[in-house]
Amino acid sequence: MTFKAFIIGLLGTFGIPWLLLVVIPYSTMRSLEPVEYGQNSKLAGAFVPKRDGRIKEGSKIFGQEGCALCHTQVIRPTYAGNDVHRGEWAGLRKSSSVDEDTRRETIVQDYQQEDVAHIGQTRVGPDLSNFGRRVEHYLKVNKSTRTPEQWALMHLYNPKGVPRYEVPETDEQIVTAWKSACPPKSGLFDKVEVHGAGYGTLPVDIEEGMGIKPTDRARALASYLVSLKKDIFGNPLPEALNYNPKAPQPEE
Amino acid sequence: MSETNSTADSRDVVLRSSIDRSLRHPVMFFFTSGGVWLALAIVLGLVASAKKHSPEFLTCFSWLDAGKVDAAHMSAMIYGWGLQAAFGIIIWLMARLSRKECTAAGVILWAGHTWNAAVFYGVVRIMMGEGSGVTYMEFPSEVWPVLMLCYSAITIWSLIQFQVRDAGHVYVSQWYLLAGLLWFPWIAVTAWVFVFLMDGHPLMVTGVAAWFKGTLFSLFLLPVALASSYYLAPKVTGRPVYSYNIALFGFWSLAVFGPWAGMQKLVGAPVPQFLPYAGAASMILILIPAIAVGYNIIRTVIGNSEVVAESPSLRFTAAGMVLFIVFGVLSVLLHTVPAMKLTQFSYTGYGFDILGLYGVFSLCAFGAVYFIVPRITRREWLSRRFIKWHFNCSLYGVSSIVLCAVIGGVTHGQGIEDLSQPFGTMAERASQFGWGVTLAWTFLLIANLFFCLHLLLMWARLGRRSSHPTLLKANHPENPHGPEGEVDTYSSASA
Numbered sequence: 019m020t021f022k023a024f025i026i027g028l029l030g031t032f033g034i035p036w037l038l039l040v041v042i043p044y045s046t047m048r049s050l051e052p053v054e055y056g057q058n059s060k061l062a063g064a065f066v067p068k069r070d071g072r073i074k075e076g077s078k079i080f081g082q083e084g085c086a087l088c089h090t091q092v093i094r095p096t097y098a099g100n101d102v103h104r105g106e107w108a109g110l111r112k113s114s115s116v117d118e119d120t121r122r123e124t125i126v127q128d129y130q131q132e133d134v135a136h137i138g139q140t141r142v143g144p145d146l147s148n149f150g151r152r153v154e155h156y157l158k159v160n161k162s163t164r165t166p167e168q169w170a171l172m173h174l175y176n177p178k179g180v181p182r183y184e185v186p187e188t189d190e191q192i193v194t195a196w197k198s199a200c201p202p203k204s205g206l207f208d209k210v211e212v213h214g215a216g217y218g219t220l221p222v223d224i225e226e227g228m229g230i231k232p233t234d235r236a237r238a239l240a241s242y243l244v245s246l247k248k249d250i251f252g253n254p255l256p257e258a259l260n261y262n263p264k265a266p267q268p269e270e
Numbered sequence: 271m272s273e274t275n276s277t278a279d280s281r282d283v284v285l286r287s288s289i290d291r292s293l294r295h296p297v298m299f300f301f302t303s304g305g306v307w308l309a310l311a312i313v314l315g316l317v318a319s320a321k322k323h324s325p326e327f328l329t330c331f332s333w334l335d336a337g338k339v340d341a342a343h344m345s346a347m348i349y350g351w352g353l354q355a356a357f358g359i360i361i362w363l364m365a366r367l368s369r370k371e372c373t374a375a376g377v378i379l380w381a382g383h384t385w386n387a388a389v390f391y392g393v394v395r396i397m398m399g400e401g402s403g404v405t406y407m408e409f410p411s412e413v414w415p416v417l418m419l420c421y422s423a424i425t426i427w428s429l430i431q432f433q434v435r436d437a438g439h440v441y442v443s444q445w446y447l448l449a450g451l452l453w454f455p456w457i458a459v460t461a462w463v464f465v466f467l468m469d470g471h472p473l474m475v476t477g478v479a480a481w482f483k484g485t486l487f488s489l490f491l492l493p494v495a496l497a498s499s500y501y502l503a504p505k506v507t508g509r510p511v512y513s514y515n516i517a518l519f520g521f522w523s524l525a526v527f528g529p530w531a532g533m534q535k536l537v538g539a540p541v542p543q544f545l546p547y548a549g550a551a552s553m554i555l556i557l558i559p560a561i562a563v564g565y566n567i568i569r570t571v572i573g574n575s576e577v578v579a580e581s582p583s584l585r586f587t588a589a590g591m592v593l594f595i596v597f598g599v600l601s602v603l604l605h606t607v608p609a610m611k612l613t614q615f616s617y618t619g620y621g622f623d624i625l626g627l628y629g630v631f632s633l634c635a636f637g638a639v640y641f642i643v644p645r646i647t648r649r650e651w652l653s654r655r656f657i658k659w660h661f662n663c664s665l666y667g668v669s670s671i672v673l674c675a676v677i678g679g680v681t682h683g684q685g686i687e688d689l690s691q692p693f694g695t696m697a698e699r700a701s702q703f704g705w706g707v708t709l710a711w712t713f714l715l716i717a718n719l720f721f722c723l724h725l726l727l728m729w730a731r732l733g734r735r736s737s738h739p740t741l742l743k744a745n746h747p748e749n750p751h752g753p754e755g756e757v758d759t760y761s762s763a764s765a
Contacts, residue, residue, distance in 0.1 A: 019518070021440075028449055028525060032456065032489075035529035035548075040478055043542050044464055047471040081403020084337015090615050094538025099611045100687045101538075126473065126540040134404045134465075134479070135472035137539055141615040141686055142322060142700070144693055177325075199697060201325040205332020205399070235399075 050126060067130045069245055076242025077132040079235050083203065090138030090145045091246065093124045106152045107145040109248035115159055120151075120249040128248075143200055150244040168220075170240040171232050174203045175220055206236035285369060286645075292371040293362055294646035296378040296424075300358035301639050302729045303386050305722040307350025308632075312718055314343035316711040323704035333397040341408040342396045347627060348486070349389045349409075349417070355635040356494040357382070357424050360447055362642050363501055364428035367444050368435035374427045381423035388416040404465055404475065406483035411466040418458055425451050442517045446497035449525060453489040457482060473541050477533050484532020484549065487626050488524070488556065495594075495634035496524075496563055499587045502637055503570040506584045507577050512569035520562030527555040535619075537610050553605040560598025567591045580741040582657045586637035589665060593629035600625065600676070612683025617700060621675025621707075628714070629668045636660070636721065643725070644740075649733025651740035656724045658742060663717030670710035678703020 052064035080086065093101045093108040102108040102121055109121035124147060129135040138145075153166045162169075177200035212219055212229035219229030232240070318340040320327045328334050365372050372378070392409035395401055401408040409417075429451060432444065461482035465475050504511050511517055530552030537546040571578055571588055578584050604613045604622060613619060640657065644650050651657060678700050685696025727733065734740070 019440075024445065024448075027522065028452060031522070031525040032453060032529045036456070036460065039530060039533065039545060039548060040460060040464065040481060043545060044468075044470050044474045044478065047474045047541070048469075050471070078403050079399075081405070082338075082399045082401050084335060084339075084341055086405050087337040087340050092539050094614075098538035099614070100689055103689050104686070105693065123538075124540055126471070128540075129472040132472045133475065135476045135539070136405070137473075137476050137536060138615065139405060139535075139619065140617060141682075142697055199325050199701065201321060201329055201336050203332070203335065204329065205335065 047126075053127070065127065067127050069131045072238050072241045073245045074131055074133070076238040076240070076245075077134075077136070079239045080136055080242055081134060083206075083239070085146075086136040086138045088138075088140055088142035088200070089136075090141050091124075091128075091136045091147050092138065093122070093145065093147050093248070095123045101145060105144070106155070107148055109148055110151060110155055116155070122248055143198070146243065146246055148248040149246040151247040151249065153244060166244040167237075167240045170243045171236060172220060172222075173198075173200075174236060174240065175207050175222065175230060175232075176202050178202075203236070206233050206239065207231065208233055286366065289365045289369070289371050290362075290646045290648075292373070292375055293365055296372075296375050296382060297358045297362050297642060297646055298729055299379055299382050300354045300361075301643060302725050303382070304351045304354035304358065305639075305718070305725045307346050307354065307386075307389070309715070309718050309722045311343055311346035311351055312711060312715045314339055314346060316708060316715060318343045319704060319708040319711055323701040323708065333399075335399075338397050338399060338401075341401060342393045344623075345396060345408055346389070346393055348491075349392070350386075352491055352627060352631060352635075353421075354382070354385070355632070355639070356450075356491060357385075358642070359494055359498050359635060359638045360425060360451065361428055362646070363443060363497060363638075364431055364447050367441050367447075367501070368428075368431040370431040370435060372427060372431070378424050378427065381420040385417065385420040385424070388413050388420065402466070404479050406479045407461065407465055411462075414458070414462045414466065418455065418462070421455065421458070442500045442511060442514075442521070443497035445521050446493040446500070449521075450490050450493035450497070453485070453493075453529075457485045457489060473536070473539060476539075477536055477541055477545060480535040481532035481549075484534075484553075485529060487623075487631075488528035488531045488552075491627070491631045492524070492528070495590065495631045496520075498634050498638040499563070499567050499591055502583050502587045502641055503567045506581050506641070507571050507574045509570060509574070512566050516562050516566045520559045520566060523562060524556075524559040527552045527559065531556070534605060534610065535614070537614055547607075550605040550607070550610060553601045557598035557602050560594050560601075564591045564595040564598075580743050582651070582661070582740070582742060583637040583641035585661060585742065586633050586640065589661070590630055590633035590637065593625065593633060593668075597622075597625050597630050600672075604676070611687055612680050614683075615686070616679035616683035617675045617703065617707075618679025618683065621672045621679060624668065624675070625672045628664075629672065633664065633668075636664070639725070643728050644733065647728050647731060647733055648735075649728060649731060650736045650738065652724065652727055652733055654740055654742055656720045657740065660717050660720045660724070663713045663720070667710045667713030667717060670713065671707050674703045674706030674710060678706070 052066060054064055055062055096102060102123060108123070109119070110116040111121065112119040128147070149170075150166060153169050156162075157164055157166060157169060164172075177198035207220070208231045209224070210219070210229055210231045211227060219231050222230055224230065317328060317334055318336065321334075321336040321339065325336070333339075361372065361378065392401075392413040395410050395413075396408050400410060402410050407414075428447070432448060461478055464470060464478040465482075470478075500511060500517065530548045532549050533541075533545045534549035534553060535546070537550070539546070568588065568591055571584060578588050600622065603609060604618060640651065681703070682696060682700030685691060685699060686693065688696070
């Protein structure tokens with residue numbers, strides 16, 4: 019083997035996968051065509067999911083805090099896994115409190131305006147693709163006055179605490195009442211002195227005159243988490259993107 | 271070829287000794303700082319693993335949050351230990367094989383210090399929650415160009431040495447080293463540009479980072495480990511490599527399959543479908559180079575079982591090669607389409623990564639360290655027992671981690687797929703295996719405290735002044751504190 023043949027061999031064996039796996043798909047996916055709503059849809063024009071700046075910041079914090087180690091954000095098609103049918107990971111099922119089944123696989127637009135898609139490394143905790151909608155549903159069913167952000171902040175402060183994610187069994191849901199194994203993110207909260215009603219602090223009992231105040235990072239992270247919904251803005255997806263499976267009913 | 275051959279040309283001896291002298295500071299620097307980083311990485315790994323089954327552990331320190339400490343653990347392991355050990359092996363092996371002294375030890379040493387500072391800065395930023403937030407490339411974006419510059423300043427001399435070598439046969443190890451030296455900058459620059467500089471689709475950013483992680487192992491760490499094995503196996507046994515053709519086949523099969531690895535993490539994500547499956551296919555096909563190289567090296571040393579038992583370098587290398595074959599077989603089992611459903615998001619991937627990083631790369635690197643350090647310090651290893659403890663605890667620890675993580679991971683994956691069970695039950699069941707992993711990390715910690723201490727003593731020039739290498743035999747026929755050996759006469763000859 020001559021040196022020249024060696025170098026040409028290396029260029030070929032590495033260059034082809036480099037082009038096919040990295041350069042070409044990267045360039046193609048930089049300029050995806052917008053998807054139009056179909057003729058049967060009530061909505062017109064292109065489907066453009068948008069998120070504001072704080073949510074984008076929250077996405078970055080999600081990565082920096084290492085949440086993606088235990089939480090995935092991808093609903094795989096059924097050939098690759100049962101994610102669509104697992105609880106409310108992929109969307110809400112039709113039930114007495116839900117008008118329409120919104121479950122679907124992840125689509126390319128779900129990560130719009132994030133710097134990086136948090137696919138995740140393991141599923142030590144549940145998938146978060148539909149976290150925002152799940153919390154909303156939970157609060158609605160339990161007739162809670164909290165906003166989803168408040169619930170998310172409480173959960174970040176103390177995942178094992180009071181606001182556990184439980185949906186009543188009567189609601190034809192798979193009950194996901196289990197003790198969270200998520201470590202508390204106490205670094206995202208400040209302990210401050212409070213006067214009066216303690217505006218902006220979390221409703222937790224600690225020593226007299228003190229309160230727990232979420233930092234800006236915690237607020238951004240909570241905004242991001244509650245923005246994770248499979249039915250973005252409550253709007254239906256264009257037909258071309260929607261995949262709404264006929265799910266098997268959970269075993270009794 | 272054999273260094274112990276008493277008829278070796280004295281000029282050769284002088285040349286070898288002057289090459290060793292010219293490189294002694296940078297190589298020792300990379301090995302010792304790598305050893306310290308490895309110990310640190312294992313402590314972080316212990317904490318990260320404990321947090322998976324006991325989330326309340328050390329929650330008082332927010333910089334030790336589970337996700338951050340895990341990222342810091344892997345980064346310290348790869349960039350602190352893995353790449354630095356690789357640098358030490360590359361610069362020494364390339365100089366020896368090209369038969370050229372190193373004339374830039376000072377530059378390499380400075381670059382090495384900068385590399386350590388950059389890795390330290392990166393790890394601290396990760397733990398402060400100020401990393402890049404990109405899985406598998408967690409260092410902040412400014413760290414990567416510094417690492418690339420240091421890499422160039424460290425390895426460019428090895429390329430030059432290869433270029434100006436006396437014409438002649440190019441040895442197998444040199445193919446691997448040369449290829450690794452060219453692949454790494456290509457991979458790293460591509461990843462840095464596509465992940466941090468360009469504004470790509472978030473999914474492709476994730477994909478490129480996953481590809482970076484996959485190819486960093488298959489096209490840099492692995493080739494360096496294989497180069498070291500191809501050097502040590504014939505060198506220590508005094509026999510030529512079993513088959514040149516198998517070596518050639520093993521090299522090119524890795525070159526063909528290796529670059530596709532990494533994107534299997536994205537199965538089911540809305541990316542072009544062939545990307546993750548190309549990654550999975552490449553991981554399955556890696557069995558081919560694993561068997562080719564493993565078989566070739568094992569055939570070279572087999573029949574000399576006494577040497578394998580005696581020589582620390584060879585024992586580590588042979589164990590690394592056996593684990594490489596295990597890695598290949600496991601890779602086939604874990605990356606088939608039905609298995610990917612279970613393994614994609616379970617603990618399994620972690621166990622598999624540790625098998626590659628520790629079981630294959632690190633064991634081969636330890637073998638190289640045990641061979642190189644006595645030659646550059648002109649001292650022999652102090653304690654046979656330390657080496658034995660290092661070997662036994664390493665092998666036991668890494669096997670336990672892999673077994674617990676893979677079996678626990680498959681159980682975990684099955685649980686998530688089984689819709690008749692609530693998710694929490696499965697996560698709890700998997701966490702039982704986490705205890706096993708944590709316990710196994712303590713064995714690796716013990717192993718590496720022995721290694722690190724031993725290496726630091728050698729670095730402090732407290733090794734035995736003897737011409738008799740430290741072997742793992744029970745009864746050493748010679749006085750372990752033997753007389754001044756001929757190693758010293760090399761230096762007077764070169765002066």
